[in-house]
Structure formats: C-alpha cells, structure tokens
Amino acid sequence: MATLTEAEAEAQLPTRPGATPDELAIVAALRNGDEGAFASLIEHYHSAMVRLASMYVASGAVAEEVAQEAWLGVLEGIGRFEGRSSIKTWIFTILVNRARTRARREDRSQPFAALEQSLHETDEPAVEPSRFLDTPGRWQGYWVSYPTAWSTLPEERLLAQETRRLVAQAIASLPPAQQEVITLRDIEGWTAEEVCVLLTISEANQRVLLHRARAKVRRVLEPYLSEV
Amino acid sequence: MNEQTELTCRELVELVTEYVEGAMPPEELRRFEQHLAMCEGCRAYLDQARQTIRLVGQLHEAILPLATRQTLLQTFRSWKNSTSTE
Ligand SMILES: [Zn+2]
Numbered sequence: 001m002a003t004l005t006e007a008e009a010e011a012q013l014p015t016r017p018g019a020t021p022d023e024l025a026i027v028a029a030l031r032n033g034d035e036g037a038f039a040s041l042i043e044h045y046h047s048a049m050v051r052l053a054s055m056y057v058a059s060g061a062v063a064e065e066v067a068q069e070a071w072l073g074v075l076e077g078i079g080r081f082e083g084r085s086s087i088k089t090w091i092f093t094i095l096v097n098r099a100r101t102r103a104r105r106e107d108r109s110q111p112f113a114a115l116e117q118s119l120h121e122t123d124e125p126a127v128e129p130s131r132f133l134d135t136p137g138r139w140q141g142y143w144v145s146y147p148t149a150w151s152t153l154p155e156e157r158l159l160a161q162e163t164r165r166l167v168a169q170a171i172a173s174l175p176p177a178q179q180e181v182i183t184l185r186d187i188e189g190w191t192a193e194e195v196c197v198l199l200t201i202s203e204a205n206q207r208v209l210l211h212r213a214r215a216k217v218r219r220v221l222e223p224y225l226s227e228v
Numbered sequence: 229m230n231e232q233t234e235l236t237c238r239e240l241v242e243l244v245t246e247y248v249e250g251a252m253p254p255e256e257l258r259r260f261e262q263h264l265a266m267c268e269g270c271r272a273y274l275d276q277a278r279q280t281i282r283l284v285g286q287l288h289e290a291i292l293p294l295a296t297r298q299t300l301l302q303t304f305r306s307w308k309n310s311t312s313t314e
Contacts, residue, residue, distance in 0.1 A: 033308040035301065042300045043292050064296070071300055075307040125242070127273075132238040141236025146269035150279040158279065159286065167283050186284040192249065203251075211245035218280040225276075 019083035027087060030078050042071065045088065048188055049095045055176045056099035058106055066102055070095040085197075092198050126215035150225050163221065170220035174213050181206060182213035235263040240270050244277045 019027070029037035046067060053070075054063035073094045081090060133139050150158065157163070171179060180199065184190040190198075196206050235243075240263050246252050247260055264270055 033312065035304060035308075038304045039297070039301065042297065046292055046296065046300065068300065068303065072303055072307065075304065125238075126244070127238070127241045129238075132236070141238040142267075143237045143269035147272045147276055149272040149275040151275050158283065163283060164286060168287055171284070171287070182284060186281055187287050189285075189288075207245055207249060207251065210249075211242075214245060214277065214280055214284070215241075217284060218276055221280060221283070222276070 019086055023087045024083055027078060027081055027083065030075070038075075041074075041087075041091070045091060046071075048183075049092065051183065052092065052180065053095060053099040053102075055180055056096075056103040056108070058108065062102065062106075063099075066099050067095060070098050073098065086194075089194055089197060096198060124212055124215075126211065127219070147222070148226055153225060157225070162224070166220055166224055167217060170217040171213070174216060178209045178213035178216075181209040182217070185210055186214070235259050237263075237267060237270050237273075240264075240267075241273055244274060247274075248277065248281070 026037050026041065030041075049067040049070060050060070050063050053066040054060055057063050057066060070091070074091055077094070081087070085093075131144055132141050133144055171182060174182065181195060184195050184198070185192070192203065192206055192210075195201075196203055199206075201209075240260065243252070243256070243260055247257070252260060264274065
C-alpha cells in the first residue's frame with residue numbers, strides 16, 4: 001500500500017476553493033524558511049489535526065505522531081504546492097492520507113467507510129417522538145407543549161461554565177463521524193464544501209451527520225436551559 | 229411529500245439543518261416558512277437550534293502545548309537545514 005505523495009494529494013483535490021493571496025504569502029514565507037509562518041500554521045491547525053487523526057488510529061499518542069509526520073509531509077511538499085486548493089485543505093488532506101495509511105496498517109476500520117450504508121439504516125429523530133401529539137386528527141404531529149426560545153435568556157446563563165460543560169460532554173458522546181463533522185463545521189468554522197472534500201463524503205451525508213449532531217447537543221441542553 | 233399538505237412540527241424539526249444551511253429547495257422553503265409563520269413552538273425550536281450552533285462555537289480553543297510546539301519547531305529547523313545544504 002503506497003502512501004500518496006503530497007503532490008498526488010493535491011491532485012486529488014477539486015480546484016475550489018483555491019488559496020487566497022494571504023495564503024500564498026504564507027506558502028512563499030515557508031519556502032523561504034520563515035519560522036514565524038510555520039509557527040502560525042501549527043498554532044492554528046495542530047490541535048485540530050491531532051483530534052482528526054485520533055478518529056482513525058488507536059491512541060492519542062499515535063494521533064500525535066501522525067500529525068507530526070503530516071507536518072513533515074507539508075514541509076517536504078511545500079515546494080510543489082501549487083495553490084489549487086486552500087492551504088488548510090491541503091494540510092488536512094495530507095493528515096487524513098497519513099492517518100488512513102496508519103489505520104490500514106493497524107487493521108482498523110475507517111470511520112467514514114461504511115457511512116453511506118449506516119446513515120440510512122438508522123433513523124434517529126431530532127426530537128423525542130413523545131413531544132408530538134400522536135392522536136389522529138388536525139393536530140397530529142404538532143407539539144404537545146411548545147419549546148421555549150433561548151435567545152431571550154440572560155447571556156450569563158447561555159455562556160455559563162455549566163452550559164459549556166454540557167455542550168462539550170454532548171459532543172464527546174456522539175458517534176465519531178458526527179463528532180468530526182460538528183467539530184469541523186461549528187467549532188473550527190469550516191464550510192460544508194471543505195468538510196465534504198476532506199472527509200470524502202457527499203453534501204447530503206455531511207448534512208445528515210451535522211443535523212444529528214446538532215440535534216443531540218440541543219436535546220442535552222434543553223432540560224438545563226428550559227429550567228426557570 | 230405532497231406539496232399541498234402542511235408540514236407538521238414533527239416534520240419541520242427534521243428540516244431545520246437544511247433550512248439554516250440555506251440548502252432548501254424553493255417549494256420546501258415556502259412550506260417551511262408558512263409553518264413557522266403560524267407556529268410559535270417551531271419558531272422557538274428554530275431559536276434553540278440557532279443558539280445551539282452558537283454555543284457549540286464557544287468551545288473553540290486550541291492551545292498548542294509548549295512541548296509540542298518545541299518539537300514541531302525543531303522539525304522545521306532540521307527541515308530548513310537539510311534544504312539549505314542541498
Ligand atoms: Zn410547528
């Protein structure tokens with residue numbers, strides 16, 4: 001099993017979204033051996049890379065190793081980076097390729113491999129079915145009692161340490177693929193398109209994963225934020 | 229789904245992500261907004277969904293451990309030395 005070279009990794013990517021002028025400046029700086037440019041990249045991306053790698057490999061220590069290897073791949077490939085994708089997508093593609101190779105060597109299943117199938121086999125509702133009227137008639141499928149809006153709550157309550165703890169706990173309990181998508185989208189701020197390219201999943205599956213993940217976090221928060 | 233029939237609340241909550249992602253086809257969007265206009269419960273649900281996204285976003289903190297930073301910068305320096313001596 002061959003590992004993709006960094007040039008091949010770049011060739012796999014679609015041409016959008018391309019590197020921005022800012023990014024091309026970072027690439028140029030890296031090629032010139034500017035340590036500050038490298039330091040800023042690792043500060044931005046390293047933790048997210050380790051987290052992503054840990055979905056593929058057995059331990060946090062191996063994930064750290066894979067991420068460090070990926071950085072070496074980035075440095076070795078930077079001379080050939082053509083800016084056809086964003087540098088972030090390129091770096092993370094190198095990471096994912098390394099993590100997949102490592103996972104195959106460890107004979108581990110890939111988190112997104114059986115996704116198409118498993119997604120449509122399990123049908124988890126966003127809201128407990130008991131929240132909706134089930135008696136046939138005009139109001140079947142309507143709320144038994146209304147949820148309450150949260151944007152009217154005091155900001156201290158919404159941003160309280162306890163809320164954060166619940167959110168973090170809810171995310172940690174999600175299946176790996178959902179965890180990855182909600183983290184990239186809502187914590188790291190990636191676009192849907194970037195996530196699809198990186199994880200090689202379809203737009204529709206990306207949305208289903210995101211939907212389930214967000215719905216679960218909301219469900220965990222509801223009893224807490226609806227207390228008067 | 230029959231376009232003539234009204235969405236129920238149970239159906240609407242499953243479409244919220246499609247809605248906030250701006251990925252809804254026009255006809256579905258029309259039915260979605262029609263339901264919202266008449267249903268206080270679903271407006272509150274949508275508000276909760278939006279607040280959830282914001283609260284998840286608050287978790288952003290990626291502090292690079294100092295030791296890791298040192299290791300990576302060391303990698304960078306040896307890479308730099310090896311390329312400049314080639
Ligand atoms: Zn409703």
